[in-house]
Amino acid sequence: MDKTNYTSDDIESRYTPGAGIGVFAKRQLQPKQTLYETSDEYFSIIYRRYWKEVCGFCYNYDSGLDWKLKENHIGVVFCSEECRSKFMKRIAIAPDLHAFLISVEEFSRKRKQLKTAPDPEDDDIIPDRRIIEESWTDSQNTLLDIVNTLASDKPNKAQRKLLSEVQAAGLRAYDEDSDTDIDSIKNLASYIATNVLSPSTVAHTLTLSTTIEPCTLSRLLDQQINHYLALVSLLPPSLSQYALSAPSIAKILAVDRSNSFGIWSGSSDLKCTHTEERSELLGSMLVPSLSRFNHSCSPTVSKQRSRHTWTFSTTDVVNADQEIFITYLGGDEKTLNVDDRRQRLVNGWGFICGCVKCTNESTQSDID
């Protein structure tokens, strides 16, 4: 499988003017045919609130009970010795990645010791895309200074001061009453860790388009930038080459907002993070390969997660040259009417669904 172009013997991604990129069958596909399977080409985080209850390797969750196998120093727990050993083996690919994850966890815990929370004066301003991109671009020079400092054998006084300043600024950027800032730190750290473990996954993500404005509060934008600079300053020198540029991080954050799905308890399928009420939202996941598929309310491919492995397979016959669709609605498209489906897709993904099912149903209701 060529991941960036998303091509195999069966499928390929293709650009169609007006419709953007979609995935098409190269030959006739039979029902239940596996198109793609991956165990590591994605980003994921477990929300801090649940970190003791969700296996860091396979996302196993046992009705809110804490798992006993803990790797406290990196803030991860496991449901079995097998999961722990697979996880530890994976991060051992890069010798210093473990050390980086320890620093990230220490950093996450340290910020709670601060007495004063950041000033929330800018809280209600929602920056537009241009402001977000400019802010990230402005931080690129500082980022380069940090990376140069990490690479130098003997950092001078100014360089040492820079590292301690960005770390202090990162620590100050915290939320007083919740753990969402730790989620933000862990999310940004997962971009760097994924770049170490699977650079092609990051490269693939950077080619994806975004469907909604990366809307966020000014305070959160500053928080993300301060957290990211602090995280880069924590990198062991051998990993400094894996620090993503500030504009790349801005792009991944935007792709993440448009394409990520929740990890839900009691469910092996992805669910829409905005509407699900049946189970607990344990974390979130960005699977770049999934983002190549467009949405239809009558999908022809299903996505299933079994532990940490994702499988995409056909649900029906798909003829050669036909586009293949997933659903972004996590199964709810079967019960919702056209208006509710469209509303949900507009809210979550910023588009009005024009799939065959919606088109037929809305024409039908016009006639009625």
Ligand SMILES: [Zn+2]
């Ligand atoms: Zn497990």
Ligand SMILES: [Zn+2]
């Ligand atoms: Zn539709």
